[in-house]
Amino acid sequence: MNLAILGAGNIARKMATTVNQMDDVHLYAVGSRSLSNAQAFAEEFAIPNAYGSYEELVKDPGVDLVYVCTPHSHHYEHMKLALEHNKHVLCEKAFTVNAKQAKEILDLGKKKGLLVAEAIWTRYLPMRTVLDQILARRVIGEVQTLTANLAYPVAHIERMWNPELAAGSLLDLSVYTINFAMMVFGNEIETINGVCTKTKTGVDESNSITLTWAGGKMATLHASMISVGDRRGAIFGSKGFIEFENINNCEGIRVYDKEYNLIETYKPFKQITGFEFQVEACKRAIDSGATECEQMPHSEILNVMNVMDELRHQWGITYPME
Numbered sequence: 001m002n003l004a005i006l007g008a009g010n011i012a013r014k015m016a017t018t019v020n021q022m023d024d025v026h027l028y029a030v031g032s033r034s035l036s037n038a039q040a041f042a043e044e045f046a047i048p049n050a051y052g053s054y055e056e057l058v059k060d061p062g063v064d065l066v067y068v069c070t071p072h073s074h075h076y077e078h079m080k081l082a083l084e085h086n087k088h089v090l091c092e093k094a095f096t097v098n099a100k101q102a103k104e105i106l107d108l109g110k111k112k113g114l115l116v117a118e119a120i121w122t123r124y125l126p127m128r129t130v131l132d133q134i135l136a137r138r139v140i141g142e143v144q145t146l147t148a149n150l151a152y153p154v155a156h157i158e159r160m161w162n163p164e165l166a167a168g169s170l171l172d173l174s175v176y177t178i179n180f181a182m183m184v185f186g187n188e189i190e191t192i193n194g195v196c197t198k199t200k201t202g203v204d205e206s207n208s209i210t211l212t213w214a215g216g217k218m219a220t221l222h223a224s225m226i227s228v229g230d231r232r233g234a235i236f237g238s239k240g241f242i243e244f245e246n247i248n249n250c251e252g253i254r255v256y257d258k259e260y261n262l263i264e265t266y267k268p269f270k271q272i273t274g275f276e277f278q279v280e281a282c283k284r285a286i287d288s289g290a291t292e293c294e295q296m297p298h299s300e301i302l303n304v305m306n307v308m309d310e311l312r313h314q315w316g317i318t319y320p321m322e
Contacts, residue, residue: 002062003025003026003065003066005027005030005041005067006066006068006070006082007070007078009070016047017272018273018275019279025279028047030045030047030049031058033052038052054078054081058085058087059085064087064286065087065090065279066082066087066089068092069091072159072166073097073166075092075094075095075097076101076105079105083112088116090118091117091118092118093120093171093175094175094304094305095118095120097166097319098308098322099309106301115290115292115293118296121275121278122176122180123296124277124278124280124295126269126277130266131244131250132183139263140255141238143184143185143235143236144217145219145235146220146236148233148244149177149229150173151206151227151228152228152229153225153227160203161199166321167199168199168225169204170207170308170312171308172225174311176223177221178209178211178221180221180247182300188213190213192209192307193314194208196311198317204315205224205225207222207223208222209222231247232245233247242254243256252265252266252267
């Protein structure tokens with residue numbers, strides 16, 4: 001499978017590093033808004049084809065899968081461009097600016113019979129499966145509540161503060177905490193509540209989100225672009241609790257009983273960067289003719305976007321492109 005990278009920023013570098021160490025996927029092309037940037041990127045990562053526009057990239061008949069890693073504000077536009085040129089798509093989180101955009105893209109992909117996947121890598125990591133298995137064994141009994149946080153001091157980066165780029169902690173950081181909660185409790189959320197502080201540009205700087213499910217299940221989530229967080233998740237049950245180290249790329253899972261004794265420990269699997277698992281999932285889906293990945297089906301993409309839409313509605317945050 002030939003993969004093309006649309007956008008040549010920092011996240012693109014991680015994907016390029018990953019794919020160059022994979023066996024069944026080939027780094028075929030890169031596209032940037034300037035040819036010089038694309039050529040420099042291509043030279044660094046030994047990519048055979050470099051394009052100075054995204055249109056040229058998606059017109060290349062050798063491209064099988066386009067990895068979109070431009071700012072959130074442009075995901076809809078660039079996914080649509082790729083799909084209209086009959087290319088499968090793997091797009092970085094947050095999938096789009098809002099659920100309306102997401103539905104349009106997913107519908108277009110299904111209409112054309114093309115794969116559309118969200119690169120929310122935590123959904124594809126093997127440690128997600130380990131967590132599922134622990135929960136299924138009911139080691140900690142009935143799971144009732146969880147917490148998760150993700151915070152980095154990244155407020156100085158333009159994509160975090162500029163509304164023109166659909167900025168804010170919600171779409172960039174809370175997307176991970178929300179996905180973590182939904183991976184544990186499912187998508188049938190009953191109530192969504194949140195508060196936030198805002199930057200001078202009017203996007204959310206720090207936020208606290210509370211989600212509830214049937215039976216009193218509750219998730220309390222935090223994200224911030226102005227502080228350093230421990231990135232931990234904790235899942236609390238009637239017979240014990242689980243510590244999940246780094247919800248952004250699991251570094252270990254510890255299980256405790258109700259007497260606070262450590263009873264199980266799990267270490268992460270060997271990986272290149274962690275990005276390889278979502279690419280492998282896309283290849284399997286494409287090879288089987290599927291239009292979505294089982295790890296992050298289209299229904300889940302829409303559910304996450306709907307949660308974030310509701311929170312922005314509560315906070316009075318809209319983006320110029322809406």
